[in-house]
Each structure stands twice: as structure tokens, then as C-alpha cells.
Amino acid sequence: MNPVNYLYLAALLFTIGASGVLVRRNAIVVFMCVELMLNACNLALVTFSRMHGNLDGQIVAFFTMVVAAAEVVVGLAIIVSLFRSRHSASVDDASLMKL
Amino acid sequence: MTGLAAAATTSTGEAVQFWILGTVAVIGALSTVLLKRAVHSALSLAGTMIILAVFYLANGAYFLGVVQVVVYTGAIMMLFLFVVMLVGVTAADSLKETLKGQRWLALGCGLGFGILLAAGIGSASLNNFNGLGAANAAHGGNVEGLANLIFTKYVFAFEITGALLITATVGAMVLTHRERTERAKTQREMSEERVRSSHLPPLPAPGVYARHNAVDIAGLLPDGTPSELTVMQTLRRRGQMRDVSNEALADLKALEQRSEARLGRDNDEEEVAK
Numbered sequence: 001m002n003p004v005n006y007l008y009l010a011a012l013l014f015t016i017g018a019s020g021v022l023v024r025r026n027a028i029v030v031f032m033c034v035e036l037m038l039n040a041c042n043l044a045l046v047t048f049s050r051m052h053g054n055l056d057g058q059i060v061a062f063f064t065m066v067v068a069a070a071e072v073v074v075g076l077a078i079i080v081s082l083f084r085s086r087h088s089a090s091v092d093d094a095s096l097m098k099l
Numbered sequence: 100m101t102g103l104a105a106a107a108t109t110s111t112g113e114a115v116q117f118w119i120l121g122t123v124a125v126i127g128a129l130s131t132v133l134l135k136r137a138v139h140s141a142l143s144l145a146g147t148m149i150i151l152a153v154f155y156l157a158n159g160a161y162f163l164g165v166v167q168v169v170v171y172t173g174a175i176m177m178l179f180l181f182v183v184m185l186v187g188v189t190a191a192d193s194l195k196e197t198l199k200g201q202r203w204l205a206l207g208c209g210l211g212f213g214i215l216l217a218a219g220i221g222s223a224s225l226n227n228f229n230g231l232g233a234a235n236a237a238h239g240g241n242v243e244g245l246a247n248l249i250f251t252k253y254v255f256a257f258e259i260t261g262a263l264l265i266t267a268t269v270g271a272m273v274l275t276h277r278e279r280t281e282r283a284k285t286q287r288e289m290s291e292e293r294v295r296s297s298h299l300p301p302l303p304a305p306g307v308y309a310r311h312n313a314v315d316i317a318g319l320l321p322d323g324t325p326s327e328l329t330v331m332q333t334l335r336r337r338g339q340m341r342d343v344s345n346e347a348l349a350d351l352k353a354l355e356q357r358s359e360a361r362l363g364r365d366n367d368e369e370e371v372a373k
Contacts, residue, residue, distance in 0.1 A: 001114035004225050006154065009121050011216035013128050013147070019209030020132035023202055028137050028183055032144050035175065036128055039151050042167075046160045053229030055244045058160050059253055062245070065163075065170055066260045070267035072175050076182045077274035083186045084277075089137075092197055 006047040013040035027079050027089045031072070038068045108228075113157055124150040137183045145176040159231035161241040298328075305329040316341045323348050 013036060020033030042061040049057025079089060086093050109117075127147035131140045148171045156164035231241075238244040249257050284292075293299065303326060305314050315334050317325035330340045 001109050001117060003109055003158075003228055004220065005117060005121075006158070007220045007225070008217060009117075009124065009154075011213060011220060012125060015209050015213035015216065016125070016128040016132055018212060019205055022205035022208065024132065025197075026137055028179065028186065029131075029140050032131055032137075032140055032179060035171075036131060036144060036147065039148060039171070042163070043151055043154060046155050046158045046163060049160065050158045050231050051225060051228050053231060054234050055231070055241075055248055058163055058241075058245060059248050061160070061163055062166070062249075063253075063256060063260060065166060067263065069170060069175060070263050072178060073267045073271045074274070076178060077271040080182060080185060081274050089186050 003047060003051060007044055010040045010044040010047070013037075013043070025091050027082070027091050027094075028076075030091060031075055031079070035068065035072070038064060116153070116157060120150045120153055124154075137186075138180070141176060141179045141183055144179075145172050148172045148176065159235060159241065162245055303329045305331075313341070315339055323351075 017033045017036035017040060020036070021030050024030050024033065042064055045057045045061040045064070047057075049055060049061075082094055083089050124147045127143040127150070130143040131147065134140050134143065148167060152164045152167035152172070155161075155167055235241045235244055238247045303318055305312065305316055305318050315330060317327060317340055318329035320326050325340075325342050327335060327340075334340055
């Protein structure tokens with residue numbers, strides 16, 4: 001098997017995640033799809049690291065994980081505060097600038 | 100020639116692993132997008148992430164594989180599940196389209212984007228495949244090699260990551276913190292309020308005189324009607340109160356009918372015997 005297949009898998013997962021972000025309207029599921037896209041990027045970075053025989057790709061993937069963790073914490077806090085004010089987690093309901 | 104060919108492909112075992120686990124990963128990703136309930140989506144995404152961890156391990160990224168399991172599936176997905184439970188498990192996505200044709204347009208965009216990505220990968224000349232053996236062995240292992248890079252070449256990015264994490268923590272605390280607008284009641288005020296209200300004794304327990312004792316099932320009054328007081332306020336507000344009183348009454352009715360039929364038959368038999 002050619003290791004390029006890992007890249008195709010990463011592209012497929014990224015595409016599925018992107019379609020999910022466009023299609024779904026529950027804010028939590030949209031967020032999960034964003035996580036799926038980040039994970040697909042990490043897979044591509046790890047594969048690149050193996051192809052080129054150096055560890056820099058893994059370092060970038062590691063930083064992506066840290067940023068994803070920070071993003072999840074803030075994003076879920078926003079979702080919880082939105083749910084508190086609107087009693088709904090749908091992204092369609094958040095149509096006003098003011099809570 | 101054979102050496103070059105061997106360097107450009109992986110072992111058969113890894114190929115088998117890739118095709119089996121890759122299929123499962125794609126199925127998990129698809130069910131993340133397609134399943135209606137957020138809990139099911141979260142669980143299938145956790146499965147996909149574990150499979151990605153296996154792929155990291157297969158690619159020689161041992162540290163990242165373990166971190167993927169610990170941080171992503173262990174911490175982040177559990178945080179997701181926590182928020183799903185907080186927001187309401189039963190809150191299913193509405194499937195009504197608010198924008199006409201948005202779903203098909205989104206699918207078309209996704210398909211086009213995927214074709215674009217695949218074509219880009221296909222046309223790139225990715226024939227060199229060095230493997231991580233030398234890079235991992237250079238400093239005595241994968242973790243040591245990563246540490247060597249993080250604390251020398253990427254030390255500035257690493258420091259900034261620390262600042263980012265602190266900012267995210269403070270941000271989450273600020274966003275979820277709720278300011279108390281009124282003074283907290285003292286115990287004395289609460290007890291006085293309780294004496295003034297009509298309910299001095301504790302509220303009745305759920306499930307009393309009903310056939311179940313789950314918290315979401317209202318207790319039945321002696322006449323068979325459910326009592327709202329027995330179910331806690333949160334469940335009542337969410338409308339998650341289950342009502343089994345009709346079931347109990349129907350069961351009772353069926354029992355009465357059956358016994359009546361039996362008695363009637365007995366009477367008939369007695370009459371026949373006479």
C-alpha cells in the first residue's frame with residue numbers, strides 16, 4: 001500500500017467534516033464536525049512527517065491538538081451560555097447580535 | 100530497485116489494518132454527520148478518533164497516538180458529552196430546512212471540495228517515502244526527538260501555547276460565570292417562607308403508589324391521578340415527566356374484566372351443572 005492513501009483518507013474525513021458543518025444546525029454537532037476536520041489535518045501532518053522522515057510534522061500536529069483543546073473549551077462555554085439565554089442549541093436561533 | 104520499491108510501500112499488515120480501520124473511520128465520520136441525536140454523533144466521533152490514534156501509532160508517531168487517546172477521546176469528547184447532557188439529551192436536531200436547497204448545495208460544495216483535494220494529492224509527486232526510523236532513533240526515541248524539537252526550534256511557539264491555554268481557561272470561566280443579582284436567602288428566611296406556604300412537610304416522593312419508582316414518574320394519588328409535586332422541578336419544566344397512571348388504570352380495568360369473565364364463566368358452569 002502506498003502511504004499516500006493516508007492522505008486520501010484525511011481528505012475524505014475533512015470533506016465529511018466540512019459538509020457536516022454546512023448541513024447540521026445543532027451547534028454541538030457543528031462543533032464536533034470542526035473537531036473531525038482538525039483530526040483529519042492531524043492525520044495528514046503525521047503522514048507528511050513520515051514521508052519526509054523528520055519530526056516537524058508531528059510537532060505541528062501536537063500544536064494543533066493544543067489549539068483544538070483551547071478552542072473546544074471556549075466554544076463549549078459559548079454554547080452553554082447561548083443555551084442559557086435562548087434554551088436552544090440551534091445555530092438558527094442565534095440570529096441577533098444581542099443575547 | 101527492490102529496495103526503492105520496498106521503501107515506497109508499507110507492509111501488508113499495515114495495508115490490511117488501513118483498509119479495515121479506514122472503512123470504520125469513514126463510517127464513524129459519516130454517522131457523526133448523519134445521526135440525528137447529538138449523543139450518538141459524539142460517540143461515533145470518539146470511535147473515529149480512536150482509529151486515528153491507531154493510525155498515528157502505525158505511522159511512527161507514538162507520542163501523538165497516546166496523546167490522541169488521552170486528550171481527544173479522553174478529555175475533549177467527554178467534555179462534549181458533558182455539554183450534551185447539560186444542554187439536553189433529548190434535544191434532537193430539527194430536520195426542517197430553513198434555507199431552500201441549502202442541503203443539496205452544501206452536499207455539492209462538499210463533493211466538489213473533496214474532488215479538488217483528491218486531485219491535488221493525486222497530482223502531487225509524493226513518491227519519496229523515508230519513514231521515521233532514522234528520525235525517531237536520532238535522539239533515542241520518538242518522545243525524546245519531539246522534546247528536542249519543542250524545546251529548541253519551537254520553544255517560542257510552545258511558550259505562546261501556554262499563554263493561549265491560560266487565556267482559554269479564563270475565557271471559559273468568564274463566559275460560564277453567572278453574576279448573582281439578588282441577595283442569597285438566609286436559612287431563617289427560607290424556613291419562615293416555608294411555614295407561610297401551604298407545604299410544611301417535605302414534598303412527596305416520586306413513584307409512590309405507582310408501579311415504578313424512577314424519578315421521572317409521578318407518584319399516584321389514591322384515586323389514581325398523578326401528582327405533579329412528586330417530580331422535581333427541572334424535569335417538570337423540560338416536560339420529561341412520564342405518566343404511567345393511564346397504564347395502571349388500564350391494567351386494573353383489564354384485570355377486572357378478566358376476573359369478571361372468569362366469574363361469569365364459573366356462574367355459567369354452575370348453572371349448566373344444575
